[in-house]
Amino acid sequence: MPHISMFFGIIIRMFYNEHNPPHFHAEYQGQRGVFNFEGKMIKGSIRSKTAQKLIREWAELHYNELAANWNKAEQGKQLDKIEPLE
Numbered sequence: 006m007p008h009i010s011m012f013f014g015i016i017i018r019m020f021y022n023e024h025n026p027p028h029f030h031a032e033y034q035g036q037r038g039v040f041n042f043e044g045k046m047i048k049g050s051i052r053s054k055t056a057q058k059l060i061r062e063w064a065e066l067h068y069n070e071l072a073a074n075w076n077k078a079e080q081g082k083q084l085d086k087i088e089p090l091e
Contacts, residue, residue, distance in 0.1 A: 009074060010067075012089030013059055019074055019084055027075040031060050040064060042071045063090040 009029070010017040018030045028047065031038050033056040038049025044061030051057055064071065067087050074084045 007084055009084055010063070010087045010089050012063065012091070013056075015056055015060060015063075017060075017063070017087070019071075019078055021078050021081060023075075023078065027072065029064075029071060031056075042068050042075075059090055066090070 008016050008018050014033060016032045018032070020030065026041065028039050028041050031040055031049075031051060033051050033053060036049070036051045036053075038046045038051040038057075038060075040046050040049075040060055042064055044064030046057060046060075051060075070085065070087045074087070077084055
């Protein structure tokens with residue numbers, strides 16, 4: 006499962022051949038969550054409100070890039086790295 010971005014201790018990953026709806030996975034201090042492209046956690050255990058806020062902010066900034074990577078993943082193509090949150 007390739008990582009597509011890392012920032013502030015948060016690792017963002019996207020799987021190949023995933024199920025709909027489009028989403029990405031985030032990991033922070035051993036906790037994991039599944040997020041939609043608007044940055045809302047739809048499943049998982051990331052308890053840090055700060056980490057959730059940072060993930061949401063990052064997702065909102067990179068919505069189009071996430072969607073493009075989702076399409077690439079569905080086609081089995083290599084995913085692009087996405088700039089971290091600064």
